[in-house]
Amino acid sequence: MNKLLLPLLLVFSISIFAQEEDHQFNQQNFNVGSTRVTKEDLYANTYLPDTTANAFYIYESGYSEIEDGREFNLFTNYEAKIKILNKEGYDEANITIPLYKGGSDKEKIHDLKATTYYLEGSTLKSTVLSESKIFTEENDKYEYIKFTFPDVKPGSVLVYSYQIETPYLFNFHTWWFQDDIPKAYSRYETEIPANYEYNIVKTGELELDQNDADIKKNCFYGGQSQNAGDCLTTIYAMQEIPAFIEEDYLTSKYNYISRIEYELKQITMLDGYERKYTKEWKDVDREFKTDKGIGKQLKKDRLVDELLPVDIASQDNDLDKAKAIYSFVRDNYKWNGNYGIFDEMNIKDLLDEHTGNISSVNVLLHNFYNNAGYTVYPVISATRNAGFPKKIIPVLSDFNYLFVLLEIDGKEYMLDATDEFVKFGQLPFRALNQYGRKLDFDTESSWIDIAPEEFSKVAYRDSLFVQEDGTSIVKSSQSFDGYHASSARRKISEASEDEQILKGLNFVRDSYQLIDLSYENEDDTSKELLVNYELKNISQKINDRIYLNPFTFVFWKENPFKLEERKYPIDFGYKDIYSSSILVEVPENYEIIEMPKQEMFALPNGAAKIQYITQKADDNHLFVRLRVIFSEAMYPSGYYPYLKEFMDKLVNIQNQSVIVLKEKIDNLAEN
Known part of the structure; x- marks a missing residue:
């Protein structure tokens, strides 16, 4: 995931937005070259790269440099322009700026300005943030500068800027390309004295659209009697940056959200002494x-x-x-x-x-x-x-x-x-x-x-007894091993009623009522956890037919993967196997006229498999077997569309499988 940037190696240069008026972005004429608000910025009512967005950054930029000749503090100038598309995007008008507090010193903010631009008819209006509406909160480590843009409405464009001054040079300044809303364009420039050596790391799967580095001569003075030193200048930029949306089976978003990070390795003093900050x-x-x-x-x-x-x-x-x-x-x-x-x-x-x-x-x-x-x-x-x-x-x-x-x-x-x-x-x-x-x-x-080597397992062994009135009795023996067992044991210990245990351990259909529950080995982690249920299902009889879904318990109620595209891995944490074996017994005076079709489905390279088998044993007994294997604990993001289809298959099998029973003709004639 992490790519070490070697800024001294200038690979190529992309000229982006040299003239801010002359560019189209996805056929939308936003001004992505500065914070100046244009008619196109205000009239826009959607963002074509992500039509679900409620707000997005039209433009964002930052510039960081180390002050020379005095305290050698780091100064970062930040400015941004945000488009509010609808009322659901109003949260983006609430801004929080964290300032770190150290032992004897702290970060400072200068020149904070914020303005809301909007249209009344065809007339451009603006409201400037009053200083009295800027608030400060703090805890042991941070002071938080907070404000809300005034007069925000759908279509508004929000512009703000400030400067941060910090004495803490170790982490320089992290530039976050991704946020929880999309960005049309984001750019970060730095000017670092050549005697300050930083490890510069890019995190995330998104690629830079601009990655420039150069040497600027005579840019930094160490003191009045010192000659000017050189600086390393860098420009990093991205465009069409998707929002980072957290989804299930993610470790931490900070492993994958696209950004540039700096860590001070050493400073070479004027006398040649190297002061190391990063250790081996x-x-x-x-x-x-x-x-x-x-x-x-x-x-x-x-x-x-x-x-x-x-x-x-x-x-x-x-x-x-x-x-x-x-x-x-x-x-x-x-x-x-x-x-x-x-x-x-x-x-x-x-x-x-x-x-x-x-x-x-x-x-x-x-x-x-x-x-x-x-x-x-x-x-x-x-x-x-x-x-x-x-x-x-x-x-x-x-x-x-x-x-x-x-x-x-x-x-x-x-x-x-x-x-x-x-x-x-x-x-x-x-x-x-x-x-x-x-x-x-x-x-x-x-x-x-x-990485756990063993598979964690869930196994359901159900006997489903169908009654003539369409009701059914289910006896389920379930076993949990590995991480499924530890999770189930925790839920049992926290539950106060049997119903809580039932719903905590399983996704069970609403039409079933709990009759009895017991479990074994709940305190012995060296053994599988065993749970036994007896449940009753309400009648599913319509005229002379009984409609029955054989799955009392389902592994997933719905597909957890809903994004169009996911740019970070799917991390389950461990490999696992789910299995469900069901024996369906139908009344003597009924016959099975329809049953689910068998299915086999696998991910590329056999990384996960679904095996679904339905088999008629005799006129009154039907076997249903479902086995799901996840052979990997973590799947690269390239597997996402396949896993999404895989989970669709699994959910559909368990939610839409139907067995149809029909009362025998002889029995109908007698009635």
Whole structure:
């Protein structure tokens, strides 16, 4: 996903919008070259690249440079022009500008201006934002500048601009090409002194329409007595930028939303001294090893001496003992709900209070294994919603999670003792975020993949007994394994009534009424969770016919994929298998005159499959089997149209399958 930009390598130059009046955009004459509002901007009532848009950016630009000769702060000038197409787009008139607050200094905003342009008849009108309508809110880390454009109505064009001044040069300024509404054109320019070296990274699948870099001579003065230095100038631009719309089966939008990010690598001082800001992983390993947090706590093996029960401690160091240690820690030391790996942690406090954050609980698990003589490593990572940690350079703020990697007989087990519903060797779903960093202080740390090898499974085994009056009784035996089991166990523990469990675990048809519910192994994560139902269905009889959908339980009620196009992967987190086996028994005096057709469907390369089989056993029994296999945990965005069709097939099979029963002629004659 990430593409490292080498701005010093000038690949090509595209001249975009050299003259703002002479351009057409998708046959619409918007002024995409500046914030000047034109008649075409105001008269437009749709946006052709996305006719569903309620608002969009006609134009957006930014320019960042480091002030020379004084405090060397970073200044960014921003301006934007937004078109409101209808009332549903009014939210875009609410603007929030975050300003970071550090220890002794903070970011500042200058020259904030905002104007609403609109038409009254054919007359152009405008309303300028009053300073009294600009508000400030703040928390520990940020001050938020907020305002709402005045006199907004459908067709309005909103123009605003400001300058941000910041002393924090490490991240320079992130330029977000994508937003939750489309953009016709977005452009970002920078002027960076040559002695400031940044790693510049482009994220997202959208391609740049302009990617220019050049050297500007004598642009930067380090002081009154210094000669002028050179600067690197860059221009990045995109046009026809689609809105980023979050859909199901996404880790974090920040992994994929298109943007340009900067991280300060080093500054070369005037005397030639190189001041490094970005470290290498070997430097981080060394710091971790001596750190009073993780490094120090990982060495506190003696604190766990004699804490294990004798029946566990006396076992040989095999897999059974490892599982027993895992269960002991998970059952006796609880997670307090806090993340973070650099927050203050203290194993002694955890042992006293029996509760702590993610890091402390799993460091304790590590120490139990290490004390017992197992080969074990801590792994730092990030939760799914936090985004992927950067691999190229160490950015420790990217990490908020820690778990354990245990090696036994040549096999590796990823362990996290903070979730009572996952089994040994299974990380909580929140931790399935592609990869993590295994900390090995004796040799060298390395990246490891976080990808469950086993399939998670849901299996329904139903017996459907059809009555002469058109009602039916369903007995369903269901099994859940892997991540489906951990999710189901959590729902069972949180539910207070059987109906909540039924609707929490399954998509069940509204026409069914619950008669009985029982389950097994709800507290034993080493076994499959078993759930048994008995339900009754209302009558589906019309005249001498009974119409029946054999699927009491469906895997999906509707297709979760609804976008025309999706520019980011589909991430399920794990591979899974769904199966439904149904035996339909019809009354003796009825015959089966219509049944669903069999279907087979597969994604390219067999990445997912649907097998749907209907088979008549005898005059009164029908077998229905549906098996769905997702062979990958994550699918590239190119699979999206195929997955969309795949899910349409699956939903239609379960929602539209119909068995038709007809009363036998002899029976009708007798009546």
